[in-house]
Amino acid sequence: MFVRFALTADLSFSGEIPGEAAEAVEKTVTDSNTVMFRRGVPKGATDDEIGRITDWKIEGNTLSLTIESGPYTRVHDALFRFRKQITATLGRFRLGLRDIQVTGYEITLTGPVPEGLKVPTLPFISSAEVTAEKIELSLQVSATDLEQKIPDRIVKLIEEKMEALTYGGKGEHWELLYESEKKERFFNGDPTAEMIERGWIKHALSRGQWIHGPQSVQLFRAFEQIVMEEIITTLGFTEMIFPKLVPWEVWEKSGHAKGVYPEIYYVCTPKTRDPAYWEEVGDYFKVTGKVPIDMIREKVDGPIGGLCYAQCPSFWPFVQGQTLASDCLPIRIFDRSGTSHRYESGGIHGIERVDEFHRIEILWLGTPEQVVETADKLHAAYKHLFDEVLNLEWRSAKVTPWFMAQEGMLDGEGVNERIGTTDYEAILPYSDSWLEFQNVSVNGDKYPKGFNVKVQTGKDCWSGCSGIGLERWTAAFLAQKGFDMNNWPERVTALVGEQKELFKFL
Ligand SMILES: Nc1ncnc2c1ncn2[C@@H]1O[C@H](COS(=O)(=O)NC(=O)[C@@H](N)CO)[C@@H](O)[C@H]1O
Numbered sequence: 366m367f368v369r370f371a372l373t374a375d376l377s378f379s380g381e382i383p384g385e386a387a388e389a390v391e392k393t394v395t396d397s398n399t400v401m402f403r404r405g406v407p408k409g410a411t412d413d414e415i416g417r418i419t420d421w422k423i424e425g426n427t428l429s430l431t432i433e434s435g436p437y438t439r440v441h442d443a444l445f446r447f448r449k450q451i452t453a454t455l456g457r458f459r460l461g462l463r464d465i466q467v468t469g470y471e472i473t474l475t476g477p478v479p480e481g482l483k484v485p486t487l488p489f490i491s492s493a494e495v496t497a498e499k500i501e502l503s504l505q506v507s508a509t510d511l512e513q514k515i516p517d518r519i520v521k522l523i524e525e526k527m528e529a530l531t532y533g534g535k536g537e538h539w540e541l542l543y544e545s546e547k548k549e550r551f552f553n554g555d556p557t558a559e560m561i562e563r564g565w566i567k568h569a570l571s572r573g574q575w576i577h578g579p580q581s582v583q584l585f586r587a588f589e590q591i592v593m594e595e596i597i598t599t600l601g602f603t604e605m606i607f608p609k610l611v612p613w614e615v616w617e618k619s620g621h622a623k624g625v626y627p628e629i630y631y632v633c634t635p636k637t638r639d640p641a642y643w644e645e646v647g648d649y650f651k652v653t654g655k656v657p658i659d660m661i662r663e664k665v666d667g668p669i670g671g672l673c674y675a676q677c678p679s680f681w682p683f684v685q686g687q688t689l690a691s692d693c694l695p696i697r698i699f700d701r702s703g704t705s706h707r708y709e710s711g712g713i714h715g716i717e718r719v720d721e722f723h724r725i726e727i728l729w730l731g732t733p734e735q736v737v738e739t740a741d742k743l744h745a746a747y748k749h750l751f752d753e754v755l756n757l758e759w760r761s762a763k764v765t766p767w768f769m770a771q772e773g774m775l776d777g778e779g780v781n782e783r784i785g786t787t788d789y790e791a792i793l794p795y796s797d798s799w800l801e802f803q804n805v806s807v808n809g810d811k812y813p814k815g816f817n818v819k820v821q822t823g824k825d826c827w828s829g830c831s832g833i834g835l836e837r838w839t840a841a842f843l844a845q846k847g848f849d850m851n852n853w854p855e856r857v858t859a860l861v862g863e864q865k866e867l868f869k870f871l
């Protein structure tokens with residue numbers, strides 16, 4: 366795409382601009398066009414690619430400018446560079462710059478426009494024309510918007526949307542890394558249906574949410590214990606507690622704020638704690654037995670953020686803005702302190718795809734070498750766990766990095782080949798489909814950059830994370846091993862012990 370910008374602006378000064386100043390203004394315009402606007406422009410850029418003042422006129426205390434550019438020294442950058450020059454020039458005539466009014470701003474992107482491109486609806490875009498080979502935008506922007514580089518971000522956003530449409534079909538990247546040998550299958554049913562049948566779990570009252578009875582929890586805790594022994598203790602990870610209510614600021618820094626909105630469970634706060642303010646809500650419920658949602662909606666603030674989604678982002682404020690001493694690296698921590706929530710795709714699923722799930726989130730950070738080495742150690746430990754301890758039929762594959770998928774980004778070309786996500790999948794005999802039950806990711810410098818974390822050497826700081834989904838482990842394990850404990854690996858049987866049957870429903 367070739368991008369052109371055009372801008373008209375009125376610069377108003379503290380008094381009438383005298384006739385004799387015209388010459389000085391002319392000189393400042395020429396200097397800007399020939400020298401100032403060429404600063405930092407790559408060699409070989411043609412004249413019409415570089416910002417230029419193509420017209421100007423003085424009327425009373427106002428200097429009106431027309432600026433045009435291609436991609437270099439874009440018109441708003443030219444405007445602010447010129448502002449510096451002209452303030453000095455007219456300062457000599459004892460005139461101060463009072464205000465800049467942007468009276469027009471056009472962006473034209475020329476090149477093949479993919480089918481179905483939707484120009485974003487933003488307050489800054491006053492009109493948009495899209496044809497097969499061109500996109501023309503008129504913006505309504507203030508000088509402050511230009512200082513915040515709104516036009517550049519709009520162009521970047523449109524380019525991202527076009528890329529997504531062009532490569533959209535590429536979808537998720539998937540490349541097989543390892544496949545275990547086939548294992549004996551002791552069960553052919555849907556584990557969730559069987560768990561319900563046996564009273565191990567029951568649907569809870571919120572969407573995609575379950576109440577886990579003792580038998581299910583005994584299995585969750587057995588898996589957790591095995592993770593503690595085989596992974597956490599063996600590799601030296603230490604427990605922390607990461608917050609589970611995530612404010613926007615965390616997701617702004619983690620990048621989730623780019624595109625996680627369709628799947629968030631949003632959180633709002635009362636406008637006031639004053640009981641009198643809320644009395645009518647309780648009264649309404651007392652009288653009707655119904656909760657007045659619309660009335661509540663008027664009385665809350667926010668959403669201030671949402672419930673835990675990816676689990677690792679809310680750790681990062683712990684180290685935000687800090688420099689870590691080399692001798693404390695690599696940091697290896699984990700969190701299992703609460704639930705994650707995702708407003709998943711429609712339809713009722715089994716426990717393998719729920720809106721509220723229980724995950725052990727393993728997180729490590731340090732130099733790139735330390736982070737890659739830790740990931741490799743984790744892969745080896747997991748392989749031992751699934752092959753020898755749980756004796757699962759499983760495979761692993763390199764996929765689109767989880768954080769890109771969650772931000773709706775494409776698999777970035779050219780990122781360091783060690784950066785990425787490995788999914789662990791287990792076969793579910795009853796549906797003959799593979800279920801991703803956990804993953805291991807090398808996230809590169811994404812989080813340290815997002816949260817401004819440095820290491821003593823001043824070199825890159827990288828991080829990685831691994832999410833172990835206990836619902837998914839349980840679904841995969843039961844789908845393959847069934848419910849007869851004699852067919853379970855004895856480590857699991859020993860940890861589960863005698864199953865608790867508490868409830869007798871008549
Ligand atoms: N809807 C869901 N239901 C049950 N488990 C889920 C769900 N979504 C994710 N998980 C579990 O969480 C793991 C990691 O989720 S992820 O989105 O792939 N990755 C992340 O969020 C990373 N932060 C690592 O946790 C998945 O492998 C799966 O085990």
Ligand SMILES: [Zn+2]
Pocket residue numbers: 675676677678726830831832
């Ligand atoms: Zn994570």
